[in-house]
Amino acid sequence: MIPYKTIVAMDVFRILLKGAGMLHKQKKSRSNCGKNKDVGNFTNNSYPPLWKELFSKDCFRFASFLGLYPALYNLFLKLCQNYDLKKNGMNYVISGGIAGLSLFVESNMRRRTIALFALARAVGVLADAANRQGVVRPIPHGYTTLFCLCCSFMVYCTALKPQLLQKGYYYSVLKWSRDYTNSNLEKVFRKQGSVFVSCARGEIHDNTCTRHAFLDLLQSWPGFAKLYLPIHVAPILLFKRKLLRQQPKKVLKSLLKNVVMSATFLSAMVMLAKYVICLLRNMSGKPPPLPAYIPLLAGLTCGLSVLFERASRRKELVMFLIPHTINALFLLGLEKGFCKYIPYGSVVVFAASMMPIMHAYEREPATLTPFIRGILRYFVS
Known part of the structure; x- marks a missing residue:
């Protein structure tokens, strides 16, 4: 069971992030509106009331999910001890699936996001397990190919169908x-x-x-380096503190290299996506709307920039894009009438996804990324 103070701390962090977002919006409004009276006192109300948010229904849902999942998982692990299920790891599969139903208490807004995140990890786990057991042969540059395909569809959605993307993700892409x-x-x-x-x-x-x-590539690099610095620092502080104390030069050298390569990857990806669209648009010379093949080809091309990243990072980047891609495909299916909305379908997807994930965590941890292993170790063990 997760200590309640941990849950509270995480939710306070969520509230502060929410407040920071409000502050950013209000500052932007102030800069745009000049002497707008409604914005004059933004500093007094920039953060939501902490205690009100802390005891809100949304906070209760979030804390309940974080507490219920490990509690149910460990409970059913104990119950499965009465049956001979440990030899093939079915106790972990069953416990993970039942514990996954705890997503039911979460808000509708977060269910799909969490479920798709888990689904992407489950697909990765199953693919790695199939490769290890010789069921499926490894595909050369498979993660790079998959990343390019996901990028292709994401660039298409950004250019022509933004309604298929989550609003926050769409505006992040525009900002980048x-x-x-x-x-x-x-x-x-x-x-x-x-x-x-x-x-x-x-x-x-x-x-x-x-x-x-060319100028955009150079000018965007520092901003992306700042973006990636905390992303690479966090795993070191969470999971490699001992190594940092023992070999600080080695860790810091690796950190610097990773930040440089990640910033180069993202700046090159953004530049290539825009540049290919520009080139193909000028070659076609057609009036709007943009032909669909242009953003699709631009996405395929810019996805190759993932080769700047080390192999282990490529997998993680693919795992990041897959949920957004699946969500966009699902919304496109709803739009075209190919799919139907299933009530609490996200809960079922999450529960099914946690079955192979928990089996991998307990029996084949190498199939999970260090980051995911660290999260599960913190919450479950």
């Missing part, structure tokens, strides 16, 4: 792009037009596409 806004994408990529709209006329950039791509 540095050039794209929802308004200029509507004007240049989506709305029906009668004449070709150049990048300058569409208010995307003023320089030539090639010059702009």
Whole structure:
């Protein structure tokens, strides 16, 4: 069982992040509105009332899920001791599946996100297990190929069908792009037009596409380095503190290398996506809307930048993109009438996903990434 103070601390962090988001929005509004009276006192109300949020229904749901999952998992592990299930690991499968039903207490907003996150990890676990047992032969550069395919669909959605993406993720992509806004994408990529709209006329950039791509690559790199620094520091502080004390130079050298390569990966990926779209748009010379093949090819091309990352990181990046891709495909299926919404379907998906994940955690931990192993060790063990 997770100590309640841990749950409270995590939820306080969630509340502060929420408040930070509100503060950012209010600052932005203040800069845009000048002397708007409604924004003048933003510093007094920038964070939501801590105690009100801490004892809110949403907080209770979040804390209940974090507490119920390990409690149910360990309970059913004990109950399974009466049966001869440990030899083949079925006790972990059954316990993980039943514990996964605890997602029922979570809010609708988070259920799908958590379920898709778990589903991506479960697919990775099953694929690695199949490779290890010789059921499926390893595909050369399989993760790179999968990453490129996911990127292709994500770039397509960003350019032409933003309604298929989660709102926060969509606006994060626009922020990373540095050039794209929802308004200029509507004007240049989506709305029906009668004449070709150049990048300058569409208010995307003023320089030539090639010059702009080169400058954008250089200018975006520092920002992405700042983005990746805490991402690479966190695992060291959580799981490698002992190694950091024993071999600080080695750890810090590895940290520097990883940050440099990750920043290069993301800056190259963003630049390539935009540059390929620019090139293909200018070659076609067609008025909006943008032909679907252009963002699809741009996504395939920019996905190759994942080769800057080390092999173990490529898998994690694929695991990050798969949930967004599955969610977008599901929404597209709903839009086209190929899929139907199933009440509490996310709970079922999460429960089914946790079955192979918990089996892997207990029996084949090498099939899980160090980050996922660390999370499960912290919450379950």
